[in-house]
Amino acid sequence: MAPYYAVVFRQSRTGTVATNWPTAQKWRDSSINSFCKKFSTQEEAVKYLENLGHAVMYFNDDPPYSNSNKNKDFNVLKNYINEIDVTFKKMFQFTDQLKNQLSYTSKLQALNISVIEHLNGIVGELETSETTNSSTSNNKRKRENDRVLVDLDVAKKNLIYNSNNEVVCYIDGVLNPVENNHVLAVSGVYFADNHPYNLHSKVPSSQTLANAKIYGALLAICQVQQLGISKINIHTDSTFLVNCVTNYFTRWRCNGWLKKNKEPVKNQEMLKLLDSKLVLMKKVSWTITDENDTDEAYKLSAAKNLAQNGISNVLKYSKPK
The missing domain is CATH 1.10.287 (Helix Hairpins)
Structure with missing residues (x-):
């Protein structure tokens, strides 16, 4: 059986599948920061790209920028x-x-x-x-x-894995008052000390603490998908987030994201985004952090510090020059 090659275009977060190595090389070299990975079947190559969170594109013989x-x-x-x-x-x-x-x-x-x-x-x-x-x-x-x-x-x-071979990460969010009675919400994602995939990011939706923690989970999944990893264990102190995912997501999907009283689910815009990422993973497990556990407290605090640093950066670069 002929091999298939998944070609990952990192800059555009897209990818394609080549049926031979010369074509894969040509596509890879057509875009900076791209790479190839070999698979036995086309389905495996497509699945790999989807797990990265990349859109799969189909071309003729020539790559898009050849x-x-x-x-x-x-x-x-x-x-x-x-x-x-x-x-x-x-x-x-x-x-x-x-x-x-x-x-x-x-x-x-x-x-x-x-x-x-x-x-x-x-x-x-x-x-x-x-x-x-x-x-x-x-x-x-x-x-x-x-x-x-x-x-x-x-x-x-340099990632940390648990006994189920899931990547372990910690998420948190912070809310900070800014000018004109507005607030700024930022999420933090922590994998390990000085890990290159640690990050913080401003919440793109409503600026609430709940959304900051939801967005943190979404960012964590996106980060491991970029590494071709499909199993993650997310640690958080948000019982609201864990209850939403584990107890209510299935029901809300069926009810059109309405609660029993027919009122719209709060934070549903961000929850829907998270839901769309969950279905691309093999497994996402959740752990409520134990504040009495020194190691847990340290790592959750590291995620919060990342978010707090994000607040400083956002405020710094958003000031008029």
């Missing part, structure tokens, strides 16, 4: 220039019908020559630039692809 497609783009530009030239000729025909048309036609002809020459010159410079930089760009992509693969391996090795 040199051949760039050449096609240049041909499109040349066709546009020809269309402009044709438009000028039509304008000449119109001015020929006017009184005292000679001055108008001569001005248009001069402009026509100038515009077409400039446009052809620009396209020529672009083509020359692409040819000159092609070799350098390919070598740079290869070095960066190799670095990305090493970084992924290091990130995986």
Whole structure:
């Protein structure tokens, strides 16, 4: 059975499946920070991309940004220039019908020559630039692809796993008052001390503490998906979040996200986003942190500190210059 290759475009969070290694290499080298992974079946390759949270795209023989497609783009530009030239000729025909048309036609002809020459010159410079930089760009992509693969391996090795082979992480959120009686909600995700996948992020929805903790869980899942991991154990002090996921999600899906009293579920926008990520994972388990456990308290505090640092960063970069 012929192998299949999942090609991951990290920058655009998309991917595709190649049926042979030369095509996989061509697609990989078409986009910076991309890499390939080999599988026995197409289904396995597609599943891997989906577990990363990447959209799966399907192309013909040429990758979306390959040199051949760039050449096609240049041909499109040349066709546009020809269309402009044709438009000028039509304008000449119109001015020929006017009184005292000679001055108008001569001005248009001069402009026509100038515009077409400039446009052809620009396209020529672009083509020359692409040819000159092609070799350098390919070598740079290869070095960066190799670095990305090493970084992924290091990130995986430095994660903490429980007895069920689930990645363990801690999430928290903070709410901070800002100007004009507004508040700012930020989530923090902690895997291990100084781990490159620790992060903080401003909540994109309503600025509430509940949403900050929900969003923290969503971010944690996204982080492990980028590493090709599909099992995670999320530690949180939010009994609300754990109850929503473990006791109510199934019912709310069936009821159109309405409670028994027919009122809309609170925080449903963020809960729906989390739900859409949960279905892409093999397993997501939840642990309510024990505040009396020193190690648990330390790691939850680390997640909270990440969120607090996020508050500082958001306020710093949101100030008018």
